[in-house]
Amino acid sequence: MNTTPGAPADGAKTPYFGRGIRRQEDRRLLLGRGRYVADIKLPGQAEMAVVRSPFAHARIRAIRVRSARAHPGVYCVITGRDIAETLKPLPALDLQPSAKPAFSRVLAGDVVRYVGEAIAAVVAVDRYTAEDAAELVEVDYEPLPALLSLEAALAPGAIHLYPDFGTNVVQTFAQEAGDVDQALATADRVYREKFSIHRYTGIPMETRGVLADADPNTGTVTLWTSTQFPHRVRDCVTEVLGWPAGRLRVIAPDVGGGFGVKEAIYGEEVLAPLLATRLGRPVRWIEDRAEHFVASCHGREQDHEVVAAVRHDGVITALESVCATNIGAAFATFSNAPGYYVSAMIRGPYRIPHYRSKVLSVVTNKTPLNVYRGAGHPQAVFCMERLLDRIADDLGLDRAEIRLRNMLTPAELPADRAVTLGARPNSRVIYDSGDYPRCLRQAVALLDYPHFRREQLAARNAGRYLGIGLSFYVEATAFGPYEFSELWVDARGAITLFTGSSPHGQGTATTHAQLVADELGVKVDAITVVHGDTGVVKEGIGTWGSRSGAVGGTAARLAAVKLKEAARDLARRLLPARDEELEWTEGRIHLRSDSQRGYSLAELAAASAGGGRADAPSPGLLKAEVRFQVPGVAYAYAAHIAIVEVEIATGRVLVRRYGVAHDCGRVINPRIVGGQIVGGVAQGIGGTILEELRYDADGRMLTRGLMDYLMPSAADIPPIELVHLETPTPHNPYGIKGAGEGGMTGAPGALVGAIEDALKPFGVRINDDGPFTPSRVLALVGKAARPQRAPKASA
Amino acid sequence: MSQRHSLILEVNGQMRNALVAPRLLLCDFLREDLELTGTHVGCQVGACGACTVLLDGKPVRSCLLFALQAEGRAIRTVEALGTEQALHPVQEAFEEQHGLQCGFCTPGILITVAHFLESHPEPTDEEIMAVLAGHLCRCTGYRNILAAVRAAATQIARDKAAASPRPPG
Numbered sequence: 029m030n031t032t033p034g035a036p037a038d039g040a041k042t043p044y045f046g047r048g049i050r051r052q053e054d055r056r057l058l059l060g061r062g063r064y065v066a067d068i069k070l071p072g073q074a075e076m077a078v079v080r081s082p083f084a085h086a087r088i089r090a091i092r093v094r095s096a097r098a099h100p101g102v103y104c105v106i107t108g109r110d111i112a113e114t115l116k117p118l119p120a121l122d123l124q125p126s127a128k129p130a131f132s133r134v135l136a137g138d139v140v141r142y143v144g145e146a147i148a149a150v151v152a153v154d155r156y157t158a159e160d161a162a163e164l165v166e167v168d169y170e171p172l173p174a175l176l177s178l179e180a181a182l183a184p185g186a187i188h189l190y191p192d193f194g195t196n197v198v199q200t201f202a203q204e205a206g207d208v209d210q211a212l213a214t215a216d217r218v219y220r221e222k223f224s225i226h227r228y229t230g231i232p233m234e235t236r237g238v239l240a241d242a243d244p245n246t247g248t249v250t251l252w253t254s255t256q257f258p259h260r261v262r263d264c265v266t267e268v269l270g271w272p273a274g275r276l277r278v279i280a281p282d283v284g285g286g287f288g289v290k291e292a293i294y295g296e297e298v299l300a301p302l303l304a305t306r307l308g309r310p311v312r313w314i315e316d317r318a319e320h321f322v323a324s325c326h327g328r329e330q331d332h333e334v335v336a337a338v339r340h341d342g343v344i345t346a347l348e349s350v351c352a353t354n355i356g357a358a359f360a361t362f363s364n365a366p367g368y369y370v371s372a373m374i375r376g377p378y379r380i381p382h383y384r385s386k387v388l389s390v391v392t393n394k395t396p397l398n399v400y401r402g403a404g405h406p407q408a409v410f411c412m413e414r415l416l417d418r419i420a421d422d423l424g425l426d427r428a429e430i431r432l433r434n435m436l437t438p439a440e441l442p443a444d445r446a447v448t449l450g451a452r453p454n455s456r457v458i459y460d461s462g463d464y465p466r467c468l469r470q471a472v473a474l475l476d477y478p479h480f481r482r483e484q485l486a487a488r489n490a491g492r493y494l495g496i497g498l499s500f501y502v503e504a505t506a507f508g509p510y511e512f513s514e515l516w517v518d519a520r521g522a523i524t525l526f527t528g529s530s531p532h533g534q535g536t537a538t539t540h541a542q543l544v545a546d547e548l549g550v551k552v553d554a555i556t557v558v559h560g561d562t563g564v565v566k567e568g569i570g571t572w573g574s575r576s577g578a579v580g581g582t583a584a585r586l587a588a589v590k591l592k593e594a595a596r597d598l599a600r601r602l603l604p605a606r607d608e609e610l611e612w613t614e615g616r617i618h619l620r621s622d623s624q625r626g627y628s629l630a631e632l633a634a635a636s637a638g639g640g641r642a643d644a645p646s647p648g649l650l651k652a653e654v655r656f657q658v659p660g661v662a663y664a665y666a667a668h669i670a671i672v673e674v675e676i677a678t679g680r681v682l683v684r685r686y687g688v689a690h691d692c693g694r695v696i697n698p699r700i701v702g703g704q705i706v707g708g709v710a711q712g713i714g715g716t717i718l719e720e721l722r723y724d725a726d727g728r729m730l731t732r733g734l735m736d737y738l739m740p741s742a743a744d745i746p747p748i749e750l751v752h753l754e755t756p757t758p759h760n761p762y763g764i765k766g767a768g769e770g771g772m773t774g775a776p777g778a779l780v781g782a783i784e785d786a787l788k789p790f791g792v793r794i795n796d797d798g799p800f801t802p803s804r805v806l807a808l809v810g811k812a813a814r815p816q817r818a819p820k821a822s823a
Numbered sequence: 824m825s826q827r828h829s830l831i832l833e834v835n836g837q838m839r840n841a842l843v844a845p846r847l848l849l850c851d852f853l854r855e856d857l858e859l860t861g862t863h864v865g866c867q868v869g870a871c872g873a874c875t876v877l878l879d880g881k882p883v884r885s886c887l888l889f890a891l892q893a894e895g896r897a898i899r900t901v902e903a904l905g906t907e908q909a910l911h912p913v914q915e916a917f918e919e920q921h922g923l924q925c926g927f928c929t930p931g932i933l934i935t936v937a938h939f940l941e942s943h944p945e946p947t948d949e950e951i952m953a954v955l956a957g958h959l960c961r962c963t964g965y966r967n968i969l970a971a972v973r974a975a976a977t978q979i980a981r982d983k984a985a986a987s988p989r990p991p992g
């Protein structure tokens with residue numbers, strides 16, 4: 029086996045591994061030939077619209093659908109009552125056995141628990157007609173009091189969203205390492221802090237959408253859906269419907285961004301196959317943006333309490349962390365995951381030998397919460413880094429210095445953190461590899477930290493407020509359990525890779541082709557990558573958790589390794605030759621002694637049809653498939669450093685400079701990795717300075733469109749300076765760690781640190797992650813602190 | 824269902840004839856009736872710019888216009904910007920600079936930028952930022968889009984210089 033990390037396959041001249049080559053995906057996207065769900069049109073296709081609750085919490089007394097059904101052009105109208113008996117609730121995939129059954133329903137039953145909850149579905153000749161008819165559905169509501177904040181939901185005497193549970197806490201998970209009580213009892217100092225994390229989310233530019241088409245011959249249904257994990261959708265949707273898994277084929281065509289929002293199973297993915305089957309015509313639903321804000325999962329919202337035992341020199345000896353996640357009205361597919369990541373990862377790169385954690389999932393009358401890029405890491409990093417800043421300021425220590433004093437050194441790795449990642453089996457957290465202090469020093473050097481302090485002083489004297497912030501994260505990436513790939517070479521030499529990775533902008537076809545091309549010694553353009561279709565890719569886990577480059581990519585290359593073994597076996601018999609007499613050169617296997625005597629992969633594929641082995645896997649086709657089981661999670665890490673300017677007069681926060689020193693192991697394609705990091709930082713800037721999903725006191729969402737929910741535009745993102753460190757992980761033969769989420773993960777901690785640093789002259793302390801909009805900043809600084817205006821000349 | 828009206832317009836150089844409902848949006852007409860699905864719809868309120876097309880040579884949000892408002896006028900969409908064999912220089916630059924990831928916002932940005940560079944052959948970064956401010960992209964963080972616009976401007980200038988006759992002497 030040729031598995032040297034990043035090395036060329038036997039004989040290939042230049043490896044693709046490590047090169048920022050152009051993407052295979054771009055041409056069709058640039059020409060307007062992408063194929064997203066909304067672009068697909070089938071004969072007889074009907075459109076669905078969904079009737080949604082305008083109340084955060086209400087009992088449904090009655091639903092009248094007669095006039096909607098009678099509306100011209102309407103094919104059918106269904107309500108929760110029509111399907112309550114036949115459909116199971118939507119699954120939640122990360123539950124502890126003791127979790128309460130706060131499951132989402134495809135359509136609401138007698139009670140709605142958030143604005144946007146689906147109540148009925150209308151299918152009509154087109155979307156315009158379906159929406160007209162949806163307005164004719166009459167619902168009698170009896171409004172109930174709404175619970176919105178964690179504080180309200182956890183208060184003694186609070187109403188319970190699910191009265192049977194007797195609590196709004198629907199899951200608890202706890203773990204402990206070392207002896208926290210002893211460390212706290214003997215600490216030089218004890219710090220107690222509360223932190224809060226606001227609600228914001230991924231907002232992919234393409235909303236969700238589904239299209240289902242039933243085959244009248246077989247009864248099988250094809251479902252196109254904008255998802256990150258089509259195989260998971262197949263398994264879950266058939267489970268909810270009570271169908272055999274083989275009845276549904278799920279296709280994720282081009283997907284216009286995901287960020288965790290599309291790493292969930294949604295009711296519309298169940299309704300479309302059900303109604304397409306009933307009506308005998310294709311049914312499409314394309315979410316509009318106003319729906320997206322209430323009907324697609326939100327992210328982040330948590331309250332934290334931490335208690336830290338600290339020595340006089342700034343070393344933290346123990347940490348106790350309690351974290352409550354506001355999961356909204358019911359479990360989404362991965363509502364508990366953010367809490368699990370907090371519990372496993374809040375200590376980041378810092379030793380902190382004694383540790384205790386408790387994480388709660390709490391229901392409220394908001395849209396269900398799922399993972400958003402980084403899952404729980406950004407929240408955990410925010411809390412840890414704020415705590416370090418607080419201790420550093422208190423002890424008069426430099427912010428970089430306190431981090432170095434607590435940081436694990438390379439000699440301490442691998443480091444068993446004596447905790448696990450939530451409910452996952454075999455998920456003990458063991459940091460695998462890296463050099464954290466070097467990474468931090470590189471980030472500090474990137475923006476010339478000491479020089480900045482002088483600049484900051486000069487600026488302050490001139491009435492300008494600059495600040496610098498640092499954050500450091502260690503992030504669990506490259507999750508298993510496995511990824512699948514299958515590789516074909518046919519008799520014309522065509523090479524096709526089928527992968528269980530299911531991308532939505534990551535350039536996965538390109539990176540996977542780079543890996544296969546290196547192994548086979550062929551040109552990267554010779555490889556066609558097929559993904560996102562359960563009909564042709566036998567198995568798959570999908571794209572989330574910074575896993576596809578590392579796990580899917582490894583599976584792809586290992587399939588090429590395996591295919592070469594089969595080819596070698598065949599060549600040995602055909603020539604005949606002994607194994608040690610053979611070698612590979614540019615996709616061809618030949619005698620070491622005589623390069624003329626040998627076969628191309630195409631010739632071997634052709635030979636496998638006739639004169640080859642009787643047990644050849646397929647006539648005229650060389651095939652290999654691999655299920656690469658991940659032996660352990662790979663821990664990527666980075667240091668982020670941000671310089672901001674806060675305009676005291678206007679309250680605007682401007683990010684002036686931003687640096688990232690990061691290590692995601694071996695880099696397959698630096699351009700793609702750079703794009704992931706910069707895009708992630710931009711989302712972090714958005715979440716920290718602009719974005720918030722806001723509700724009024726009655727639980728109605730105030731941000732229901734891109735006019736109200738401000739995403740960053742080009743002018744909000746400064747140049748982002750990158751340094752790549754490359755420490756291979758031992759968990760795959762090519763040393764690749766995940767890179768998809770880190771840009772986001774480090775940003776809130778660094779940015780809020782910088783904002784607080786800028787506002788130091790005002791004595792501002794910040795224990796939340798924003799967003800730091802102008803009104804918020806002005807409130808922080810206070811009126812008195814605003815510069816005096818020169819008196820106007822009297823008119 | 825509402826009365827349909829006759830609509831005649833030019834789309835990507837071809838005369839098109841259709842009967843459309845008065846409330847049909849231009850973006851839906853292009854995507855559903857003409858099957859030009861390169862124009863994407865991201866927000867329905869003119870905020871994201873994904874649905875941008877040229878109407879008589881000027882960028883417009885096709886989600887904010889009724890199809891009938893394009894009566895007698897000329898539309899150009901991303902499908903007419905370049906071809907597989909000959910990408911438009913802006914398309915070329917986006918590919919070269921990794922200016923797209925999921926590609927959903929890209930067609931609208933390409934339309935706007937191609938139009939912008941015709942009137943601003945040597946744009947400053949501030950001018951580029953100002954024109955990009957009308958578009959949202961969630962994947963790239965914009966920095967590579969900025970680089971692509973700069974690169975496209977340079978390439979267009981180079982192409983022009985190569986095409987124009989040499990000055991005498």
